[in-house]
Amino acid sequence: MNLSLSLNPNPLVRFLQKKSSEFTKEDIIKYMEANEIQMLNFRYVAEDGRLKSLNFVVSGREHLDAILSAGERVDGSSLFSFMEAGSSDLYVVPRYRTAFLNPFSENPSIEILCSFYDHKGQALESAPENILRKAHNNFMANTGMSMKFLGELEYYVNSERRSIFPGSDQKGYHESEPFAKFEGMRKEALKLIAQCGGQIKYGHAEVGTFTAGNEAYEQHEIEFLPTDPEFAADQMLLAKWVLRMLAEKLDVEISFAPKITVGKAGSGLHFHMLVEKDGKNIMLNDSKLSDVAKRVIAGILDVADALTAFGNTIPTSYLRLVPHQEAPTNICWGDRNRSALVRVPLGWTGGVENMIFDANPNVEVNPASTDSKQTVEFRAPDGSANIHLTIAGLITAAGHGLMMDDSLERAEKLYVSGNIFDKMPEGGLEQLPTSCYESGICLDNKRAIFEQNNIFPERVITHTINKLKAFEDKDLSERLYGKNEAIRELVMEFIHCQ
Incomplete structure (x- = not known):
């Protein structure tokens, strides 16, 4: 056995x-x-x-x-x-x-x-799971490499307000019971998702905690382990199903919506990715980000505005993509930078593998390898994302970057350090779309990249564009400014997305 x-x-x-x-x-x-x-x-x-x-x-x-x-x-x-x-x-x-x-x-x-x-x-040809499979097969055939993905699934639990041990407004990150009321629900979800085949990295409470009248809102996150693209999509869909079933059982409301209310943290669906060759992660070279990783980033940034068509699919998506809410607004990348669209997370490189010995003095430790952990993270998508099409789009973008002649130069140009919301880099940065309508236009402008080799069928792209434009939400943020009741009605219309 x-x-x-x-x-x-x-x-x-x-x-x-x-x-x-x-x-x-x-x-x-x-x-x-x-x-x-x-x-x-x-x-x-x-x-x-x-x-x-x-x-x-x-x-x-x-x-x-x-x-x-x-x-x-x-x-x-x-x-x-x-x-x-x-x-x-x-x-x-x-x-x-x-x-x-x-x-x-x-x-x-x-x-x-x-x-x-x-x-x-x-x-x-137009089925979501087949588009994803075609995208990865095309990537492998053209590059001799493969990709793995993991998702960070954020969600809010809404319940009756409780006066004992209340959570602190917008300070819920990694909070524990009794201040985090639904830690038990999250742990039960982790167990059940794993029973259904999901490969989970961890779960924790997130920043978003607030009250409104007699209602309390509490944000949580579940992050997965990197797997092949198709299974990465499957396990996130199963996780949403498990969480909703638990919410129904516990008689609480759960939402993956990108925005619950203005001024509070929204919920993202961040995607981490890595590239492998012969089964080995090649995102690093001599403990530094490899040229392959930089080319992948350049490709993603080159079509990032169009990728919102798959990852940010409802009007309230664009109420989340605003400054100072840990959500991206500009097309750039950076190390450990949560204000950037693409973030290179902290890795276990440069001698930090010795931390375990310092934390455990006089104890014999055989540390596990950390070479395979480096990823890059795309931070724009939210809970409205079509998961299969978003991952397929990211794979297509990665392949696009590997084929671009000037991808390393573009990557260097779009690198930022520090919080861009505090100080915009000299020369400025291109913005992400501010509405579904704009997102549809961006996809139309770059549709040839996605339609190449019939990865995304023409009718799927056309249907996506028409659906986004049909919201007629151009300049919606400006039209809703200061109109709290109208914002609340819009939020409730899309509270249960995807």
Whole structure:
């Protein structure tokens, strides 16, 4: 018996004694038979970014085998608005490695994520999970390298105001119980997400804490471990589902919305990424940021305004992207700089690996390697992001940067040190879009980069642009300035995004 697998939180991994990436159809059948599980649920991501479900009551082994072998038909026009009803039948086909035991179901059930296929049995070119797969395959084919991603998922819990041990306004970062009221909910979420297959780095309370009338708002964050792009997207979607299910169970409101109220910290969905070659992280070279990393950053900054079309998809997204709220407003990058759009987080380099010996004097320690930890972080997206398309866009941008002749010069030009909100660099910096409408225009201007090699189909880009422009929110921030009630109405309209 493999001890590491026996300690894995996913019940299927423990039972089958194999990694989820190695799951087969027979493995799932074996688990369901051994545990007398008669319910199987297909899950898949539609245009709105939420997990949909299709439920099966298994009547026998032959029935289960057929479902897991061929998938099932669904109505694509009800899932994607750009599909015509006259020819909209799609197949949903299970991806075995995503199978997990539903932690909420009263009657045991297996959940499994699916991919979309068209009437010819070809991967649906406009499906979010296929766009992401195409983006990464294209990147690997053109560069000989691969990428890994992790997300930082921020959210607010809204409950009745409590007078005992109140949290301090906008000072909730890493707060603990009893001042952090929903630490227990967060820890339960961490456990359940891991049981569903998520690979979690940590969870903590975030800055945003405030009260409004009889209501208390408390912000939290869950950060994941870096994985391949497709699984990185899967685990963030499952995390949102788990958190919402817990909120329903505890009778509290949870929101991933980018802005809850003006003047308080908004919620981001930051994406960290790294590039690997032959299984080794190459973001560093001799303990310094490598040229590969700088080229990736340059590519992201070159199309950053267009990336908001996938990562900042509702009008309140642009109420978050304002100065002095730990959210970016300008296109630049920097080391350990939370005012920059792309941040290079603190790494374990330059001799700091000796810290563990100083903290534990006279104790023998065999420290683990930290060489693989360096990432770069894209800080613009928020909870309204289409996760698959945002990651696909970032991969496309990274490949774009690696192919640009002047990417190192651009990276050097756009580097900033210090807080740009306190002192703008000489010559100024290009701004991010200030509305969905502007974001749509930016995507239109740079659509050729995303449409290259049919990674993003033309109709997906066109649909995204039209949807953003339809909000007609140009100059919205100026129009809403000082109108607190109108702002509140807008926030509530988009409180449950994606």
